[in-house]
Amino acid sequence: MKFLFIVQGEGRGHMTQAIALASMLEEKGQQIVSVCIGKSKRRKIPNFVYESLSAPVVTFESPNFISDKANKKILLRRTLVYNLSKAGKFLKSLKLLNEIVLSQQPDVIINFYDLLAGVYNFCYRPKAAFWVIGHQYLTAHPKFRFAPSKNFEKELFLLNNKLTALNADRILALSFNKMASGDPKFVIIPPLLRNSLFELSPSQEDFILCYMVNPGYAEELIRFGKTNPQIKIEAFWDNPEALKLENPLPNITFHQIDDHLFLTKMAACRGLLSTAGFESICEAMYLGKPVMMVPVAGQYEQACNAIDGEAAGAGIAHHEFDFALFDNYITSHDQSKNQMSDWIKSLDKLLNQLINHPLSSKPHKPKLENPFLKERLTKTQKE
Secondary structure: OEEEEEEOOOOOHHHHHHHHHHHHHHHOOOEEEEEEEEEEOOEOOOHHHHHHOOOOEEEEEOOOOOEOOOOOEEOHHHHHHHHHHOHHHHHHHHHHHHHHHHHHOOOEEEEEOOHHHHHHHHHHOOOOEEEEEEHHHHHHOOOOOOOOOOOOHHHHHHHHHHHHOOOOOEEEEEOOOOOOOOOOOEEEEOOOOOHHHHOOOOOOOOOEEEEEOOHHHHHHHHHHHHHOOOOOEEEEEOOOOOOOEEEEEOOEEEEEOOHHHHHHHHHHOOEEEEEOOHHHHHHHHHOOOOEEEEOOEOOHHHHHHHHHHHHOOOEEEOOOOOHHHHHHHHHHOOHHHOOHHHHHHOHHHHHHHHHHOOOOOOOOOOOOOOHHHHHHHOOOOOO
16 A cells, blocks of 8 residues: 655654654555655754655645743744744645645545644545544543633634545554544554664653753753752753754753754763653653643643543653652652553554555545646755
């Protein structure tokens, strides 16, 4: 079968999911014909994404979040206004996606939570089966626990879920643990973790690992480091203005985003203090590392992740980067009780079932030849 991926480029998680699933499908003899990643000025697509995918990578303009001046809080109203102002560019992106689909003729399109992908499926009605995948879709399960909501945060979150999954043939909900589903269209599956994670041998060195998507949190970390020199912290941030390695204090180290190094440090750390992204929490659980989950302010999805992760035994949820509290938690917590490893082992069987029953028998449209598109599809360098 031929698969085409459409991936949200906001943050690291959806891209690592795509990398993991591409590897699993290719090991089973399936073909990834193209990976289309939504880009924006706010985020740079990391080099490891291009290096880890064998399929051609094409980028397109896609909606993204707007944060405050401190780069710590998501501003929902400004996000909506900004993205509406970019409607013209997004229409061009929809046309590009359609050209790629018609040219590559995939059997299955898999959307990793990109908004335009759902709109594309609704408007263009491609002949390929349309699957969506993400932890966000677990909200459809009756046992899912939502975070407290204000200013229509929950409603907007659920609306975004629906828009990304318009006319979806199959909804794949990623979950921290095994849950039952009686609907063949709604399938609950384990997290998609990359092969490089399984090659690591966990140890425990004397430092806490920190992952911050927004560099605005760095000031809080440095203030803490000055008053707590006995606690060592190694942090990864997305700060294009910083050096590859910075040591503002003897006990504080900042690294630029480096996927391989981050996983290596995770395997060696005492625990992970992170914003509440689903993939990082799952990786830490697999390695037996406790987590403090701090949702990005204004990002309701992460507030739900923190509640769900805490219930699954990942660690503790908190409203700020409190290294002292986390240090005490690590000392008294037994992380060996989580069941992530066993849950991950069931993924291969579930994936075989999905491939053998794609839930679609739509005929293909005639192949579209486009020399310009063919040239773009052969380029895997960063745009």
